[in-house]
Amino acid sequence: MAPRKNYTQEQMAKAIEEVRQGQKISAAAVKYGVPRITLYNKITGISPVECNMGPDTILTKEIEMILVKWILYMADNHFPITKDQLLDSVQKIIIEKDQGPSCPFTNKRPGKKWYKSFLKRHPEIAQRTAQNLTKARGDVTEDDLKEWFKTNTDYLKNRGLYDTIMTDPRRIFNTDESAFFLQPKPGRVLVRKGEKMFITAPATKKKILLY
Known part of the structure; x- marks a missing residue:
């Protein structure tokens, strides 16, 4: 029975690309967790680069x-x-x-x-444990707040949404009364691989706009 493939097509593709750029086959195999022999066979043309590694996924x-x-x-x-x-x-x-x-x-x-x-x-x-940093609320300056509003205003204007959103009172909520949570509870979250520590956005009780 052939050994079970416990790597993804994307891992193999990245390993192949690195070898084509000059990396050694053994080093690329270790880096991406793929079999060295399989990688060698694909690089040399002994086996096809792409092959079916199991049933189709539910989503495309x-x-x-x-x-x-x-x-x-x-x-x-x-x-x-x-x-x-x-x-x-x-x-x-x-x-x-x-x-x-x-x-x-x-x-x-x-x-x-x-x-x-x-x-x-x-x-x-990758999965990481989120850490809520509420102390950051006290470190926000007036300039930070002005920059935040400017950034969001520019975003809406560039997409032609500013007048529609800013003149619609149904889009304004008071988070004190509506119980909106702008940060998740501490726990496992999905982040970009390589993040050593993940800090969520600080909580706020100010009025916010929901786009």
Whole structure:
């Protein structure tokens, strides 16, 4: 029986690319966790570069890449996505696709097995324990606040949304009364691989705009 493949196609692709750029096969194999012999065979043409490593994923590669970009974008902006939020989003996508009885998930919501496989397919994402840094609230200066409002105002104007949003009173909420939480509770979140410590955005009780 052939040995089980415990690496992703993306890992192999990155290893192949590094070898093509001059890296040694053995070094690239260790770096990306792929078999040296398999990597050698693909580089030399003994075996095809791309091959089927298992059953098709439930979501297309395009949709998974959208999820990856969303996860990394939210993490870079200090609003990291949790495991449950990711699974909830996938469930909504599956329901909208209306896969019917072909969906293998209970209630069309993926479980631990899919989640682990997703992380293996996208090694650029890692799990980290978030730390809420409420002390940062006291370090915010008036200039910081002005810059924040300027950045968001420019963002809305550049997209032609400023007049629509800023004149709609339904989009203004008081977080004291509405109980909006602008930071997650401490726990495991999804961030860009390489982050040693992750700090979420500080909490606030000021009025905010929901775009």
